[in-house]
Amino acid sequence: MEAKHEHDHGSPHHHSPACNHSHDHSPDGHHHSQDGHDHGGLNHVHPVVSNLKLALALNLFFTIIEFVGGAMTNSVAILSDAIHDLGDSIAIGTALWLEKHSLKGRNGAYSYGNRRYSILAATITSVILIAGSVLIVYTSVPRLLHPETVHTEGMFWLAIIGLSFNGFTAWKLSRNGGSLNQKAIMLHLMEDVLGWAAVLLGSLIMYFTKWYWIDPVLSLGIAAYVLYNALKNLGAAGKIFMQAVPARFDENEITAALMKIPMVNNIHDLHVWTMDGEFNVLTTHIVLKSGSDIADMQEVRKLALKILTDHDIQHPTLQIELSGETCKLSSC
Numbered sequence: 001m002e003a004k005h006e007h008d009h010g011s012p013h014h015h016s017p018a019c020n021h022s023h024d025h026s027p028d029g030h031h032h033s034q035d036g037h038d039h040g041g042l043n044h045v046h047p048v049v050s051n052l053k054l055a056l057a058l059n060l061f062f063t064i065i066e067f068v069g070g071a072m073t074n075s076v077a078i079l080s081d082a083i084h085d086l087g088d089s090i091a092i093g094t095a096l097w098l099e100k101h102s103l104k105g106r107n108g109a110y111s112y113g114n115r116r117y118s119i120l121a122a123t124i125t126s127v128i129l130i131a132g133s134v135l136i137v138y139t140s141v142p143r144l145l146h147p148e149t150v151h152t153e154g155m156f157w158l159a160i161i162g163l164s165f166n167g168f169t170a171w172k173l174s175r176n177g178g179s180l181n182q183k184a185i186m187l188h189l190m191e192d193v194l195g196w197a198a199v200l201l202g203s204l205i206m207y208f209t210k211w212y213w214i215d216p217v218l219s220l221g222i223a224a225y226v227l228y229n230a231l232k233n234l235g236a237a238g239k240i241f242m243q244a245v246p247a248r249f250d251e252n253e254i255t256a257a258l259m260k261i262p263m264v265n266n267i268h269d270l271h272v273w274t275m276d277g278e279f280n281v282l283t284t285h286i287v288l289k290s291g292s293d294i295a296d297m298q299e300v301r302k303l304a305l306k307i308l309t310d311h312d313i314q315h316p317t318l319q320i321e322l323s324g325e326t327c328k329l330s331s332c
Helices: 038-073 076-102 116-145 152-174 180-209 214-241 251-259 294-310
Strands: 004-007 264-274 280-288 315-321
Touching: 038 076, 038 152, 038 180, 076 116, 076 152, 076 180, 076 214, 116 214, 152 180, 180 214, 251 264, 251 280, 251 294, 280 294, 294 315
Parallel strands: 280 315
Antiparallel strands: 004 315, 264 280
């Protein structure tokens, strides 16, 4: 009796020569689910591209306002946020270009498609923000040591405009969920919202107290917050590139669920990773109990795919083996 190697997608069969078994390439031995296929992802990501275009246009326009306003008010906090927003604009433009590439399906060079372009964009965005944060610190420390007078009324009105621009853009991006790339951009915009809220409060305090040292303190606070989150995003992107197990994945839980399937004797060589933080891939070997037949294989396959779908696995590859077969990957 032949063992079956099951796929949830149209990917080429993955087979290791270390396992001594044959394959059934009949239509019944190949499972293709549209729910996890790339075409389903296209409908999900297209609004992201549209929202990134809007975010880019608004961010560029407001960055110009910030540089002019920062110079007129002599506020290092506003100039620091202008540098931050300029970095955001470059990051959003890069993210937009790479997000479009991530929509492309699989081809001869990229059998899983181009989803990792989205993570590359998130990485570039984070690096730009880290560089911008360092620059902000560099320009703010001298102003903290030697405070200068700032135009608090101008700061106040720029903060109002900044809250409106960045708040609206962040809201638009948050409506569609999205990949790590989109979440990174949305996080930066939310950081801008918080930064402008701080500038608004700081301008009011300085207006009444003349404590102008608050301006560079606000700038350093914004830089520290941005730096912390940028480093966290960079770490998350690095884990995806290194094909780390997704954070929400519990191997013991999935193994236990698969072992509850009737006729399943053993689960081994289980691996899981994510392409972009959303599209998760899993491969594993399922060994059936002695006496299993074709009908048992089909039932095990159906139940296993249902379990993996419920555990947010979009691309499962199941290698079903019979009891007594030799598999050198059984201890992997």
